[in-house]
Amino acid sequence: xxxxxxxxxxxxxxEEIKINRREFxxxxxxxxxxxxxxxxxxxxxxxxxxxxxxxxxxxxxxxGTVSDVPRDEAPxxxxxxxxxxxxxxxxxxxALYTVCTHLGCLYGWRDQExxxxxxxxxxxxxxxxxxxxxxxxxxxxxFAIRTVDPDTGNVLTESTDGSPLQLPEDPEAVIQVDTSQRxxxxxxx
Amino acid sequence: xxxxxxxxxxxxxxGTAVDNRVRIISAGLGLTELRAVxxxxxxTEKPNPRYKVHTTSFIFHIRPRYYQAGSTILTNTxxxxxxxxxxxxxxxxxxxxxxxxxxxSPEKAYLSILNLMSNVPFGQFLRDMHRLGAEAMVIFTFLxxxxxxxxxxxxxERSFTWLTGVILxxxxxxxxxxxxxxxxxxxxxxxxxIGTSMAEAAPVGGNEINLLLRGAPDIGAxxxxxxxxxxxxxxxxxxxxxxxxxxxxxxxxxxxxLPARFEEGDVPPSEVKEAKKRxxxxxxxxxxxxxxxxxxxxxxxxxxxxxxxHAGLETIANPQVTPLDTTAPWYFWWLQGMLKLGxxxxxxxxxxxIIVLLLIGVPYIDRNKYRSMWRRPWAVSIGILAVIxxxxxxxxxxxxxGIESDAATRIVQDLAPEEGVGALREVPYDQLQPGVYVVxxxxxKNMCPQLDFGCPEFEAFFTEYTRRINEAEAAxxxxxxxxxxxxxxxxxDLKKVTFRIGWTVDGENKTYEHSIxxxxxxxxx
Numbered sequence: 001x002x003x004x005x006x007x008x009x010x011x012x013x014x015e016e017i018k019i020n021r022r023e024f025x026x027x028x029x030x031x032x033x034x035x036x037x038x039x040x041x042x043x044x045x046x047x048x049x050x051x052x053x054x055x056x057x058x059x060x061x062x063x064g065t066v067s068d069v070p071r072d073e074a075p076x077x078x079x080x081x082x083x084x085x086x087x088x089x090x091x092x093x094x095a096l097y098t099v100c101t102h103l104g105c106l107y108g109w110r111d112q113e114x115x116x117x118x119x120x121x122x123x124x125x126x127x128x129x130x131x132x133x134x135x136x137x138x139x140x141x142x143f144a145i146r147t148v149d150p151d152t153g154n155v156l157t158e159s160t161d162g163s164p165l166q167l168p169e170d171p172e173a174v175i176q177v178d179t180s181q182r183x184x185x186x187x188x189x
Numbered sequence: 190x191x192x193x194x195x196x197x198x199x200x201x202x203x204g205t206a207v208d209n210r211v212r213i214i215s216a217g218l219g220l221t222e223l224r225a226v227x228x229x230x231x232x233t234e235k236p237n238p239r240y241k242v243h244t245t246s247f248i249f250h251i252r253p254r255y256y257q258a259g260s261t262i263l264t265n266t267x268x269x270x271x272x273x274x275x276x277x278x279x280x281x282x283x284x285x286x287x288x289x290x291x292x293x294s295p296e297k298a299y300l301s302i303l304n305l306m307s308n309v310p311f312g313q314f315l316r317d318m319h320r321l322g323a324e325a326m327v328i329f330t331f332l333x334x335x336x337x338x339x340x341x342x343x344x345x346e347r348s349f350t351w352l353t354g355v356i357l358x359x360x361x362x363x364x365x366x367x368x369x370x371x372x373x374x375x376x377x378x379x380x381x382x383i384g385t386s387m388a389e390a391a392p393v394g395g396n397e398i399n400l401l402l403r404g405a406p407d408i409g410a411x412x413x414x415x416x417x418x419x420x421x422x423x424x425x426x427x428x429x430x431x432x433x434x435x436x437x438x439x440x441x442x443x444x445x446x447l448p449a450r451f452e453e454g455d456v457p458p459s460e461v462k463e464a465k466k467r468x469x470x471x472x473x474x475x476x477x478x479x480x481x482x483x484x485x486x487x488x489x490x491x492x493x494x495x496x497x498x499h500a501g502l503e504t505i506a507n508p509q510v511t512p513l514d515t516t517a518p519w520y521f522w523w524l525q526g527m528l529k530l531g532x533x534x535x536x537x538x539x540x541x542x543i544i545v546l547l548l549i550g551v552p553y554i555d556r557n558k559y560r561s562m563w564r565r566p567w568a569v570s571i572g573i574l575a576v577i578x579x580x581x582x583x584x585x586x587x588x589x590x591g592i593e594s595d596a597a598t599r600i601v602q603d604l605a606p607e608e609g610v611g612a613l614r615e616v617p618y619d620q621l622q623p624g625v626y627v628v629x630x631x632x633x634k635n636m637c638p639q640l641d642f643g644c645p646e647f648e649a650f651f652t653e654y655t656r657r658i659n660e661a662e663a664a665x666x667x668x669x670x671x672x673x674x675x676x677x678x679x680x681x682d683l684k685k686v687t688f689r690i691g692w693t694v695d696g697e698n699k700t701y702e703h704s705i706x707x708x709x710x711x712x713x714x
Contacts, residue, residue, distance in 0.1 A: 023228040026476050033483040036490070046310040048289055 052180065057082045060178050066147065067171035069093055075111050076127065082179055084143055085109070085116075089128045092164030095177040096129045097141040101185055107140075116140070128164065131188045139185030144178040216246035218471075226472040239471040252470055253440045259464030260445035261474070265340070268481055269333035270439075273361075275485050276326035277428060283319040284421065291371065293417035295410050298373035299505045306502065317493045320500035323365050325489070327520050330361045338551070338572050341560030342446040348552035350443070353435040355548050360427050362520060367420040369518060370413060375608055378506035379515040381416070382408055387524070390534040407508065449560035503608040512607045513598075514588050522586030523579050529590070596666035597690040597701035600657045604650070605688070605705045612650045613686060618709045620644035621676050621684050628655050628672035658690070667692040682709035 019027075052059030061082045069088050070077050076087035078098070085096040096116075100107045105120035115132060116125040123134030131139045142162040146155050150172050159165040162183035167173075208219045215223065217238045225233050232239055242249045259265070290309055291301050305312035334354060337343055343351035370381040385408070388398045404411025439445060450456050451464040468474065492498045503512075517525045527536040547554070557565045584590060594602075605613040622637045622644065633652045637644040654674060661667045671691040679685040687704045 017224075017228075020228055023224075026227045026479070029476075029480045029483050032487070033479060036483065036486050040486075040490075043311045043314065044286060047286060047312060047315055051308070 055082075057179050059180060060176050063095075063175040063177055065150070065171060066167050066173045066175065069167065069175065075109055076116075078109070082177070084177060084179065086175075086177075087127055087129070089164055091128070092159075092166045093145065093175065094128055094162075094164050095143040095145045097143060097182055099141070100136060101138050101140060102134070102136040129185060131185070138187040141185050142183050144181035144183065146176050146178070147173045148176060150174050215242070216249070217241045227476070229472055229476075239469060242471060249470070251436070251440060253444065255467040255469050256445060256474060257447055257464065258466045258468050259447040259451050261468055262448060265448050266445060267332070267336060269329050269336055271478070271481060272485055273326060273329040273333055274432070274436075275482060276322045276329060277432070279322045279486070279489065280319060280326060281425065283315050283322065284425075286315055287319055288421065293371070293414050295373060295413055295506070298371060298413060302372045302374075302502060313499070314493060317498055317500050318489060321489055321492060321498050323368060327361055327365050330358050331520075334358060335572075335576070339562060339569065340446060341449060341562075341565060341568070343552045344555070344558070344560060345552075346443045347438075347446065350435060350438040351552050352549055353431050353438070355545070356431050357428065357435060358548075359545070360424055360431065364420065364424045364428065365520070366518060367416045367424060370408070370416045371420065372502055373413065373506045374503040375506055375510075375512050376501070376503045376515075378408065378508065379511055380517055381412075383515065383517060384521070387528075387533070387537040390537045392534060392538070395538070409508075446560070449562075453559060453561050453564070455561070501609075513594075513602050514606065514608070516588060517586070519583070522584075523582035524586070526582035526585030526587075526590070529585055595701070596661040596664075597692070598703075600654070600661065600690070601688045601701070601703045603657070604654060605686075605703070612653055613705060614707065614711070616644075616646045616650050618684070618707065618711075620647040621686065621707065622647075623676050623678050623684075626651060626674040626676070628658050628670075628674070654688075669693045679706065683707070 050058070054060055055062060061079070061084075063079065063086055069086065071088060074088070076085040076096070078085050080098065083098045085098060087094045087096055098106050100118040100120065100123055102118065102121055102123050105118050107116045107118040107123070107125070109115075110117050114127065116127075116129075117123075118134065118136070121135050123136035124132040125136075125140050126132060129140035129142060144158075144160045144162075145165045146158040147165065147168055148155050149170070156168045156170070156173055157166045160181065160183075162185070204220075208221075211223070212219050218226065219234075219238075221233050222238055225231070226239070240254055243252065243254050244250060287305070290305050290312065292298060302316070305316055337351065337354065366381075366384060370377045385399055385402050388402065389395045391398065400406070402412065402415060403409075404415050447464055451461050456464075516522075524537070524541065527540060530536055555565070555568050557568065559565055562569050603611070605611045620637065620640070622639065626636070631651075633648055633655060635643065636648050636651065651674065654672075658667065658670055658672050662670050667690070669692060673689050675685075675687040675689065677685045677687070684707050685704055686707060687702060689700065689702045691698060691700045693699070
């Protein structure tokens with residue numbers, strides 16, 4: 001009960017107390033230690049975060065030139081090492097993440113049925129990754145994809161939101177997939 | 190009016206809620222109390238909440254509630270034990286981080302260090318930090334032991350603490366040494382080869398110890414893995430275990446020793462009373478430890494970023510070639526010095542064993558009950574002699590001592606060492622103009638008139654070469670020296686620099702020739 005009476009008295013005291021030399025120094029050292037710890041924390045973060053080389057999953061992958069892309073009717077092309085299917089539709093090219101959005105199995109292409117089917121729980125997807133049926137909660141995930149001029153390295157066309165990529169006229173243009181940027185597929189109703 | 194009252198009420202409620210949270214985290218210290226701690230004010234509540242922390246909080250329960258005022262005098266301890274522990278903690282943290290990129294296999298170890306130094310953000314910084322922290326830990330462990338010896342703090346109830354300290358010194362040295370091999374460069378490989386060979390000299394079981402350490406007759410994949418496991422698992426666990434005992438003895442049993450003068454009646458009783466006054470851990474010692482921690486970290490970071498300390502890396506380990514200047518780590522120079530004095534088993538095993546036994550036995554050999562330096566002349570003189578012996582032996586362990594290498598080889602090795610940079614490789618590529626430069630004939634000034642800005646670095650290098658040759662000639666090591674330096678264009682972007690030194694011994698002509706290839710894109714300039 002005595003406690004409850006005390007705090008107000010102390011509160012008013014705090015406002016009166018001015019900072020003394022010792023408190024200033026203690027705060028200064030604590031702040032320096034905090035600053036050092038934060039900086040070293042930042043160093044630790046930058047040190048520990050993985051860096052991906054070009055051509056490795058997690059980094060930017062050169063798939064080939066525009067002329068290599070499987071055209072409209074051709075089946076999608078699997079790139080298992082860098083984990084995407086390069087699929088081409090009437091709207092353009094897509095890089096679909098090889099992992100099913102349900103529980104992480106690897107789905108396959110059924111040429112006769114013209115769709116992707118997951119062997120684990122039977123989720124099915126269109127050639128452009130759109131959900132058809134099955135337990136999967138959303139359409140297939142896609143990677144950002146772009147085409148660059150082989151000589152200058154300038155970006156010709158680019159898709160960062162998962163929409164199909166318009167392929168440029170130049171058959172020599174290089175197609176690059178950024179496997180660090182995965183765009184989640186649209187959830188179905 | 191009612192509104193303002195409400196706001197005040199809310200303020201109070203929030204204040205109390207925050208205060209309660211803070212009390213839970215800080216094991217009983219409220220906001221007001223924390224401020225008082227920072228200010229060095231007496232406790233604001235009764236009973237003193239600063240004592241309760243020592244029973245309820247894990248971190249503080251291993252710390253003592255108070256120290257005796259006399260034991261906190263800076264010159265009594267120099268905080269050496271504290272810093273040793275701090276460096277051990279820094280080593281543990283940086284070590285775990287370095288393990289992210291390290292692979293303990295001969296094929297990958299060296300590459301992982303190269304990757305760390307050139308490709309990983311702050312990789313070199315963390316490696317430097319780990320290396321510098323290790324050096325500091327060895328130095329502070331040693332200084333801590335010296336301090337304990339000279340203040341006589343190993344006596345009576347502290348004798349067991351001394352024993353654990355000697356074990357910690359050994360484990361620290363071994364920790365540092367086992368880390369030596371991991372970069373898998375020439376220095377690592379050969380320093381550890383020499384180190385483990387010393388075990389071979391043991392009359393009983395030396396060969397077995399060697400096999401256990403190396404996992405094979407010579408160091409290879411097995412040896413690297415074994416040293417790695419020792420370095421990252423076994424030895425750190427040993428340190429944590431023994432350090433816990435060591436610290437528990439200090440914190441809970443006998444405390445940090447008072448300076449001898451307070452125990453042996455050299456000062457008036459009033460001062461003794463003053464020295465035995467209790468200083469509470471919170472606030473005084475706690476805030477001072479924050480200060481020392483910050484200072485220690487700051488010095489380490491500044492030594493690397495501003496001071497330019499860098500952990501070295503030589504060329505990849507080559508079991509077929511021993512580089513010319515192979516040395517043990519500096520804290521084993523004394524042992525290397527002893528090995529130059531005599532037989533390998535006597536100097537490498539028997540005498541070190543005796544030294545270790547003597548160190549362990551110090552509290553039992555020294556029966557003098559006094560602690561003051563003036564009252565233990567024998568112990569102090571022996572201590573000083575031991576330190577001098579250590580320094581002299583370490584000096585004898587240096588390369589320049591006692592190893593006979595002929596003057597010509599020495600000069601060339603110093604100017605263009607097999608490992609490292611040296612004066613020649615520091616000369617910019619453009620300044621190496623093809624030609625034959627004869628020592629004492631070619632003028633050391635204006636050596637390359639065809640270059641707009643001349644070649645000051647090359648001239649400095651050639652002057653140094655001339656000086657070394659003349660010095661050796663004056664000392665009688667090279668008689669009738671005929672010395673040239675030849676620079677040739679060897680391939681595109683590649684130059685060949687040849688040292689050719691001729692001299693006569695007993696009327697017989699001798700020559701030493703050594704060539705170095707220097708590429709335009711090499712990294713050291």
